[in-house]
Amino acid sequence: MDFELTYSQEQEEFRKEVRAWLDANIPREFEDQVPVDQGDGTEAQFLWAREFERKLGAKGWFAPTAPKQYGGGGLSMGHAIVLAEELSKHQLPSTGNVAIRYLSHALLAWGTEEQKRSFLPPVLRGDWAIWQLFTEPEAGSDLASLKSRAVEDGDDYVINGNKIFVGEQFYADYLYTLAVTDPAAPRHQNMGAFLIPAQTPGITMYHMDLISGSGKRTVFFEDVRVPKDYLIGGKTQGWWVANTTLEVEHGGGGRVAPRNNVLDHTMAYAGATTRNGQRLLDDPLAQQALAQAHIGVQVGRLLGLRNFWMRHTGRRGTYEGSQSSLQGKRFSPELARTTLDLLGPWTLISNPDLAPAKGELENHQRQSLSTHPGGTPEIHMVIMSRRMGLSRTPTEQQGSRDLSREEH
Ligand SMILES: Cc1cc2nc3c(=O)[nH]c(=O)nc-3n(C[C@H](O)[C@H](O)[C@H](O)COP(=O)(O)OP(=O)(O)OC[C@H]3O[C@@H](n4cnc5c(N)ncnc54)[C@H](O)[C@@H]3O)c2cc1C
Known part of the structure; x- marks a missing residue:
């Protein structure tokens, strides 16, 4: 076929x-x-x-x-x-702008007509750069345990709390975040989703240097005042708003990714390198490893494309997003192992003047270790098993991107 x-x-x-x-x-x-x-x-x-x-x-x-x-x-x-x-x-x-990838889905599904008319045009036209600030020191995989608080005060909410592993290196115009609005309510029914202008007083950010490259931030909110107009969804519907974007982030949005630079560079290197009088590309073991890597790339591409198609044709999935994410998170370290086997220490050189592919292979060795963004492999296995009815916990539905607000 x-x-x-x-x-x-x-x-x-x-x-x-x-x-x-x-x-x-x-x-x-x-x-x-x-x-x-x-x-x-x-x-x-x-x-x-x-x-x-x-x-x-x-x-x-x-x-x-x-x-x-x-x-x-x-x-x-x-x-x-x-x-x-x-x-x-x-x-x-x-x-690092997640305006289209994540926030636009939340606004379309949960924003009031007023919010759609005022927030969506700058979001959809690229005028605003948005960061997603969900993770907290004690709330990563278990996001529902987050502690940041938003307290009503007149026409505003006043937000206090701490986010970690968020943002990017330079700046954003708005921060999309979650905070507990009703501490007495049960988990999942106690938080709101907020859009916060990034220059609001009370926000402090620190850089985090990670092995996987791109700079992340720790962010502190101290008495950050946000107008109530910036609450997306109802006061305690934040969990469902977040699920709308997490569904897309977890792979349900799909991806059109026709190339894999790392494999292309590795193939090029194998074609241009001779060992013991033989071109590396003609070595049957190298061929086997490269063929396996090619299959991995194509499987990832097709899963991403299928999810892209499902999203755009309104098909409701269950496990497909996490399946695609899990495949990518498992394949990336496998590919790193393949390049290391074939190129040896050349894979570990970052100096662009000396390294093959200007250091892209070394960069991939580090990136492949980072399986946490958008949920760890274990969490994707948990999600898949729940949605396939294989878990001890009751089967859950796909996230709420396409659900109407009345359903919650
Ligand atoms: C490079 C990078 C970029 C990121 N970007 C963002 C961002 O832009 N915005 C944002 O909000 N967050 C971001 N994050 C945070 C990311 O979402 C979290 O790191 C991730 O959700 C895991 O949370 P944690 O780090 O607290 O690990 P933990 O949740 O503490 O997990 C630790 C380990 O326990 C395992 N584990 C946890 N629960 C279970 C379970 N139920 N069953 C089995 N195993 C389990 C995990 O798989 C993991 O191996 C980023 C992280 C990184 C590293």
């Missing part, structure tokens, strides 16, 4: 338009300077990338399938796939 996508004539025309626009708007010299480890990126590169997000937004390409009436592109799933494929061919700095 052939699983490959085919494209209509019109989509191929669109591809040409996208390709030409990207070539005209991403200078080759700029791309060459983007470091393989996003943690080494400069502020100038970040600012360039933010401006690029706004340019995409102005064309409706930042949130291509989001409703036009709120500032999205209103394009079809096919067009979004073409866009994602063409964008993935470029080396762009990360902005």
Whole structure:
């Protein structure tokens, strides 16, 4: 059976338009300077990338399938796939902006009409960079144990608490977070979801240097005053709002990821390297390892694509998001092992002037250790087993991205 996508004539025309626009708007010299480890990126590169997000937004390409009436592109799933494929061919700095990936889903599902009209256009057009601040020192996998508090005071909430492993290296315009609004209520029914302007007094941030590169932050909220208009969903519906975005983050949103740079570079190295008079690529053991890695990449690509299709066609999944995440989290260390076996110590060199692929393989060795973002492998196994009815705890439903607010 052939699983490959085919494209209509019109989509191929669109591809040409996208390709030409990207070539005209991403200078080759700029791309060459983007470091393989996003943690080494400069502020100038970040600012360039933010401006690029706004340019995409102005064309409706930042949130291509989001409703036009709120500032999205209103394009079809096919067009979004073409866009994602063409964008993935470029080396762009990360902005850490989760506006489209996560927050827009929460606003569409839970925002009041007023909030949709005022928040969605800047979110969908790339004008606002958003960070997601959920994890706390005592609440990671068990997010429902979070301790940050939001207390009503007139027209505001006053927030106190501490978040960890959140944000990115440079800046955000808004922070999307959770805090307990009713400490007397049971778990899952005691918190609200808030959008907080990042410059609000009382917010302090510290950098965290992680082995996996891109800088994360510890954030403290001390008497941070947030207008009630910035509460998304009801006062105690934060858990369900968070689930809407977590469902997407856990893999339910799908991903269009046609290439794997690490495998491409490893193949190139094996093709160009001779050992004991034989090209590494002609060694049957190397061939076996590379074929296995190729299969892993293709399985991940197809699972991501399936979930992307399910989301855009309104199909309700159960375990599929976590299945895709789990596959990626298991495959990445396997691929790291393969490159280490084939290239040996060359895989561990980060100096871009000496290392193969400017240090991208060394970067991947470190990144592959980081299986925590978006839930650990164990948590994805827990989610899958619950949703497949295999767990001791009662079967749960898929998260609430597509559910109406009345269902909770
Ligand atoms: C690079 C990076 C980026 C991140 N980005 C963000 C971000 O932008 N925003 C954000 O809010 N958070 C972010 N996080 C935090 C991330 O979501 C948490 O690290 C993750 O949810 C795990 O929580 P924890 O670190 O507290 O580990 P814990 O929850 O303490 O888990 C420790 C270990 O126990 C295991 N475990 C826990 N519960 C169970 C269980 N029920 N069954 C079996 N095993 C279990 C886990 O699998 C893990 O191995 C990021 C983390 C990293 C490392």
